[in-house]
Amino acid sequence: MSAQYLFNGIVTGGILALPAVAFSLLWKLLRFPNFAVSAYLTVGAFAALTANRGLGWPLASAWLGALAVTALVAWLVDRVTFRPMRARRPFSLAIASIGVTFVLENVIRFVWGNDFRAYDVPVTRAMTWAGLRIGREQLDILGVAVALMLLAQIFLTRTRLGIAMRATADNPPLATVKGVPTERVIGLATLGGGALAGGAGVFLGLDTSIDPLLGAGLIISVFAAAILGGIGSAPGALAGALIVGIVEEVGTLVIPPTYKSAIGFFIILVVLLVRPTGLAGART
Amino acid sequence: MTALLEIEDLHAGYGDHEILRGVGLRVDEGEIVTIIGPNGAGKSTLLKTLAGLIRPTAGSISFRGRTLAGARPDAVIRLGLCYVPQEANVFGALSVEENLAMGGWVASGAREARVREVLELFPALAGRRRQRAGSLSGGERQMLALGMALMVEPALLLLDEPSAGLAPALQRLIFDRVREINARGIGIVLVEQNARESLRLCRRGYVLAMGRTQAEGPGTALLEDADIRRLYLGG
Ligand SMILES: Nc1ncnc2c1ncn2[C@@H]1O[C@H](COP(=O)(O)OP(=O)(O)O)[C@@H](O)[C@H]1O
Ligand SMILES: [Mg+2]
Numbered sequence: 288m289s290a291q292y293l294f295n296g297i298v299t300g301g302i303l304a305l306p307a308v309a310f311s312l313l314w315k316l317l318r319f320p321n322f323a324v325s326a327y328l329t330v331g332a333f334a335a336l337t338a339n340r341g342l343g344w345p346l347a348s349a350w351l352g353a354l355a356v357t358a359l360v361a362w363l364v365d366r367v368t369f370r371p372m373r374a375r376r377p378f379s380l381a382i383a384s385i386g387v388t389f390v391l392e393n394v395i396r397f398v399w400g401n402d403f404r405a406y407d408v409p410v411t412r413a414m415t416w417a418g419l420r421i422g423r424e425q426l427d428i429l430g431v432a433v434a435l436m437l438l439a440q441i442f443l444t445r446t447r448l449g450i451a452m453r454a455t456a457d458n459p460p461l462a463t464v465k466g467v468p469t470e471r472v473i474g475l476a477t478l479g480g481g482a483l484a485g486g487a488g489v490f491l492g493l494d495t496s497i498d499p500l501l502g503a504g505l506i507i508s509v510f511a512a513a514i515l516g517g518i519g520s521a522p523g524a525l526a527g528a529l530i531v532g533i534v535e536e537v538g539t540l541v542i543p544p545t546y547k548s549a550i551g552f553f554i555i556l557v558v559l560l561v562r563p564t565g566l567a568g569a570r571t
Numbered sequence: 572m573t574a575l576l577e578i579e580d581l582h583a584g585y586g587d588h589e590i591l592r593g594v595g596l597r598v599d600e601g602e603i604v605t606i607i608g609p610n611g612a613g614k615s616t617l618l619k620t621l622a623g624l625i626r627p628t629a630g631s632i633s634f635r636g637r638t639l640a641g642a643r644p645d646a647v648i649r650l651g652l653c654y655v656p657q658e659a660n661v662f663g664a665l666s667v668e669e670n671l672a673m674g675g676w677v678a679s680g681a682r683e684a685r686v687r688e689v690l691e692l693f694p695a696l697a698g699r700r701r702q703r704a705g706s707l708s709g710g711e712r713q714m715l716a717l718g719m720a721l722m723v724e725p726a727l728l729l730l731d732e733p734s735a736g737l738a739p740a741l742q743r744l745i746f747d748r749v750r751e752i753n754a755r756g757i758g759i760v761l762v763e764q765n766a767r768e769s770l771r772l773c774r775r776g777y778v779l780a781m782g783r784t785q786a787e788g789p790g791t792a793l794l795e796d797a798d799i800r801r802l803y804l805g806g
Contacts, residue, residue: 447672450665454673457664464622464654465719466645466677519664 291419292537298425300532301432302494305487306505307512307524307531308439309480315519316456316476317373319380323364324484324509326391328502331357331485332492333395339406346408350489357485358478360391365477370470388503396499403496406489428490435483436525442479443521452476456519507551508535514558517565526566530554574633575600575727575758576621576652581630581640583620589628590616592782596760598727603749603759605790607766607803608779614762615657617779618729621760622654623647635726649677651726655733657762660716663705667696667715670704674719682722689718692748710741717748727758734765746772766803770794778803 310324334356338349364387372380411423443449455462455472462469484502491501512531516523531554538550558565576598584590590613598604606614619625621632623644632639634652647654662670671686678685690697693714699707704715713733720728733749734742746768753759763769770776770790778786778799786799793799 450669450672451676454662454665454669457662458659460624461656461659461662462673463644464624464648464656465673466648467673468645 289537289540290417292540293533294419294421294425296533296536297529298429298494298532299536300529301429302487302490303505303508303512303532304432304436304525304528305483305490306509307516307528308436308521309483310509311513311516311518311524312452312456312521313476313480314513316452316473317369317380319377319384320510320513321369321480322381322384322506323361323387323391324480325502325506326388327357327361327481327484328488328491328505329395329499330360330391331488332497332501333399333499334485335489336399336404336406336492336497339408340404346406346489346493349406350486353485353489354482357488358482361477361481361484362474364391365474392499392503399499401499403498404492405496406493408493424493428494431486432490435486436521439479439483440521448472448475504548507548507555508532511551511554511558514555515565517567520565520567523565523567573600574598575602575635576760577631577633578621579631581617581620581627581632583616583625583627583630585616585625590782591620591627593630593784594779594782595784596777598758598760601753601756601758602775603753603761603773605761605763605766605769605773605776606779607763607770607776607793608785609803612779613782614779615731618654618656618731618760618762621647621652621729645677648723651724652729653720653723653725653727654729655716655720655731657731657735660731661704661707661712661719664703666701666703667707668700670715670719671722675722678723685722685724689721692721692751693718710737710744713737713741713745714748717745717752721752725757727760728752729760729762731762732764733761734763734768742768767794 306324306328310321313321331353335349335353338344338352339346344352368383368387369380372383413420413422443453451467452472455467455469459469488501491505508531512527513524515530516527531551534554535547535550539547574597578594578596581591581594582589594617608614616625620627623642623646627640630640634650637650639647662673665673671689675682675685695711696714696718704712707715717733730749734745737745742765749759749761750772761769761773770793773790775788776790776793777784778793786793
């Protein structure tokens with residue numbers, strides 16, 4: 288019974304890991320928590336919905352389309368809002384990102400309305416294995432999430448551009464002096480972060496349902512995972528996301544599900560009090 | 572001698588706050604030039620302006636016959652003018668190897684050969700290729716910062732207090748390496764707190780104070796000048 292909650296928690300954590308890594312790396316790179324990641328999740332979910340329901344694409348293609356659309360939206364938001372504000376204080380940028388979230392959310396509400404929706408996917412029967420109910424979609428989601436995390440990690444540690452991204456996050460003036468095109472690096476990170484968040488939004492819509500507040504319901508957990516993992520650490524954000532996902536699911540065994548989102552707040556509070564640098568901050 | 576770098580009547584600062592108020596300086600091909608001066612004189616500001624981080628408000632900078640005032644940092648390093656900042660001059664979160672790769676961002680080809688050269692010059696780094704730069708000692712960090720600058724085959728290095736905060740033995744090692752790098756024909760502008768040691772090292776030196784070039788001459792002559800000793804070298 289509780290093993291089921293653990294498994295569900297791992298799936299939730301896998302979904303959470305994508306926006307958490309994006310949120311964490313963008314925070315380190317741009318020096319402010321970009322709450323618009325919440326809206327990017329919703330944009331991704333609705334982009335896939337449009338392709339899937341409107342254009343009749345199979346969900347896999349719709350998912351790829353959602354990656355592209357969300358990446359583009361994130362890039363445009365950066366161009367229009369954050370780039371002109373680069374030199375501002377983190378607080379102003381964080382507030383601006385909340386403003387962006389409201390705008391995007393309401394555009395979605397205006398176009399698609401407030402209803403709960405679902406993707407048009409063939410019905411599959413859940414497998415039962417060692418007493419666990421395991422959905423086919425849950426396995427797909429977990430597999431793709433793990434693959435995306437691996438790709439992100441390989442990009443960041445093995446490619447010149449990925450190393451330049453970490454260098455820019457670490458010390459922007461030095462990166463500039465060495466000739467690294469920091470604005471292009473930021474643009475690329477924004478595209479990648481948008482794609483990760485958009486892809487996760489589709490997973491979330493598939494795992495639960497789709498509505499304009501889809502991302503808003505997750506952003507506290509994303510924030511908690513990023514802080515828990517240590518800002519700027521991709522493996523940390525992944526670990527943080529798994530822990531948050533599992534604690535949230537298993538937590539519903541002892542507290543009413545209505546208070547599920549309170550768990551995220553509680554984790555943020557505990558981390559900030561006990562270990563503000565997060566799990567990965569241990570080395571410094 | 573042809574001038575590698577020639578600066579005339581340079582003015583620059585932060586916002587409305589003018590720090591450099593008429594700096595003149597010249598570096599010939601393959602020469603070491605030392606800049607000394609009290610804290611807050613504008614030495615670091617001068618190097619940042621040369622590196623393209625600060626836009627000059629007046630005056631001229633010419634490097635290898637090209638005008639450089641107002642050029643962006645990536646254009647400056649591509650021309651072979653390489654700046655090593657005073658602080659935070661390595662990427663702490665990156666490994667030694669990754670730092671060298673970033674040092675050579677604008678360089679083309681033969682990266683591995685250049686990494687080998689740097690590690691030969693600084694054997695202390697050779698065993699630490701995978702180590703995070705943030706966990707290196709102060710001396711190793713300065714060596715890495717110098718090594719990063721060498722990844723682009725520079726014509727001129729701008730070094731901002733490379734020996735600051737190091738034990739005397741390490742200071743000597745850094746100065747020895749600077750001399751060795753110079754012997755390869757690379758010009759060097761050396762800003763130093765350790766005025767005695769650095770003035771001995773250079774062919775010519777400048778005294779910068781209150782945003783202006785106050786004195787200029789052979790290093791040994793500056794060292795022996797009574798006024799300069801009293802004002803800038805502590806007697
Ligand atoms: N980023 C900055 N913004 C504003 N003023 C600065 C900045 N950096 C340095 N200054 C000021 O410029 C003056 C010269 O500083 P600096 O060039 O670092 O001197 P030095 O390197 O000779 O000690 C100092 O008065 C310092 O306070
Ligand atoms: Mg200085």
